[in-house]
Amino acid sequence: MFLTLITALLAGAPAPKYPVEAIAPALRQNAHAVVRADDEVVTVKSASQLIETVHRVVTVLDAAGSDDYGQLVVRYSSLRHINYLRGAVYDAQGRLLHQLRPAEVHDQGLGDAGGSFMTDGRVRYADLRQPATPYTVEFDYEISSENTLFYPYWQPQHAENVALEGATLQVTTPTALPLRFDELRLPAGAATAPVVAGNQTTYRWHLSAQPAVEEEPLSPDIDELLPAVHLAPATFEVQGYAGSLASWQSLGLWNYQLGKGRDVLPPALTAKMAQLMVTDPDPRARARKVYEFVQSSTRYVSVQLGLGGWQTAPATEVATGGYGDCKALSNYTCALLKAAGLPAYVALVGAGSDQADVRASFPSSQFNHVILCMPLAARGPAPADTVWLECTSQTDAFGYMGTFTGNRHALLLTPEGGRLVATPRYGAQANRQQRRTDLWLDATGSAKATVRTQRVGLAQDVYAQLLHQADPEEQKRYVSNRLRLNSFTITSLRLAAAPVTKPQALPGVVELLGLELPGVATPAGRRLLLEPNVLGRLAALPAQVGARQTPLALPPASLTQDTVRLHLPAGFHAENMPQPVQLTSAYGTYTSTCTTLPDGTLQYVRQFETHRPAGPTLPAAKYPEYQDFRRKISQADHAQVVLMKTEA
Secondary structure, eight states, rough: HHHHHHHHHHOOOOOOOGGGGGHHHHHHOOOSSSEEEEEEEEEETTTEEEEEEEEEEEEOHHHHHHHHSEEEEEEBBTTEEEEEEEEEEEETOOOOEEOGGGGGGGGEOOOOSSEEEEEOOOOEEOOOOOOSSSSEEEEEEEEESTTTTTTEEOOOOOOOTTTEEEEEEEEEEESSSOEEOOOOOOOOTTTEEEEEEEEEEEEEEEEEEEOOOOTTOOOOOGTTTSSSEEESEEEEEEEEEEEEEEHHHHHHHHHHHTTTOOOOOOOOHHHHHHHHHHHOSHHHHHHHEEEEEEHOOOEEEEEGGGGGGOOOOOOOHHHHHSOOOOHHHHHHHHHHHHHTTOOOOEEEEETTOOOOOOOOSSSOOOOOOEEEEEOOBTTBOOOOOOEOOTTTOOSSSSSSSSHHHOSEEEEEEEETEEEEEOOOEEEEEEEGEEEEEEEOOOSSSOOOEEEEEEEGGGGGEEEEEEEEHHOOHHHHHHHHHHOSSOOEEEEEEEEEEEEOOSSTTTOOOEEEEEEETOOOOETTTTTTEEOOOOOOOOOOOOOOOOSSOOOOOOOOOOOEEEEEEOOEEEEEEEEEEEOOOOEEEEEEEEEEEEETTTTTEEEEEEEEEEOOSSOOBBOOGGGHHHHHHHHHHHHHHOOOEEEEEEEO
């Protein structure tokens, strides 16, 4: 290394930087990339402006890390400006290969050609990927932000198979504008005491030598496992609108005031909604009509233009134009409901099937979506209830949240301020799948099958999207990719909405499937060996190698019921059938039986109901116990029927 440095100096070339050989062997283990440095400096200028400076160096060790770490994407908008973006790439020995030129920094808008996304958001991106690994990229950029509702979020190591050599975070803020922060999973000594100099206070954090992490089966999202610091102001200002993050109440009040006075409807529409109070005295039925009116007369268009990312468009504009984003459509629906005599509240929520719930102890802007909450007072025998409405969908069922916004907290926006409340949590009975399979087996071991599957609640979420949005070939591909079969042909497929039997029933989708199953049974002389649980087998979990490091995150509670009727080929009878199985644990219950019906048909019935703990995760030490429960289920799912051909 010393000789290399002397040679470089004599030749007038830049001294080598970040040689790969300098990385500790422990940090290269199981790593596709190593973050050599992630140094971020945040300078709060005022309640309405901050500057973020980032210096990031990553060594890409192999091709698997190149796409994610050999390039950089930085977002900006009318409230967020890029002051500069620089970059360089070095070879394995640390020699400079290339300095990023301004012409190589590309600029692109975030809107889409279809017109469903209106935004002033753009990105600048630079690509320094190299054909051969290892290599090292170095990026420097600076952001000036006039949106202090959002402070930067620091998690220098944020993906699987990425190690961290070193990282620092420094925040300097006027002492009169105190910093709020939430430290998550930091090692001891990562934070230093704040330093006050004049009227400024500086906070510092550092991380060093963090090895690469590999996700374990059923572990939480990797972001929830690695060290992080969330930052937020005590007070902020966006385009002249000042607010406080001292509490959820104050954040909700700021958002409420942004929309105040924007819920006025055209007089004719107000009168139309008021008429519903005469024609539909039942509040739930009246609310359903309002919701169906919104679904039939509006469409979703995202609007992210400056303050428009948080301030709703007036209800009159939605009524006239017939479109709006989640804020506008929720505000519009809220105005319609109020005109129909039904009080409701707009609510902020973090949406997404994999979205973590808000950190309730750290009031801050943790939301990306807006929905509607409508409390219903008790009326006669009907108890008090709360109806939640997704106002951006033209097909979602009335009152259903699903995996997108259910089972988490939302922030109600009221005249008194914000209030954190829970959205619906769906249990096993609300997340169920019931399947009936008829299997006509022939003497060679092949079969034809008809399958009727009804999915309800969370189990139908994706299938409802297929039903309303996808063409038949997309539907077929999706279903085909999820059949746990070695060889099959789909001969027919039809999806339909399940019939609604009760006013408060959860939505469902019925799938009718025709299959040809070559070799589904194994011939063995005069016998056929068949696992009657053709479609519902649950795989065992992999064995844990070494001590488990991460908590156990179980899927939502669910109920799965399978009935298989096996129509035997002529001349065959059941020689041996699986014994009944019943399993009970803290994680669920499982039963399976196989019987002979009066007409000679074999009937296999399986039911599996899962439980979910009250908290988001279970301790890592529970994994062997849960793994053993799953192993027993998998073993029972593979039980065989032995069919014997009667001798002539």
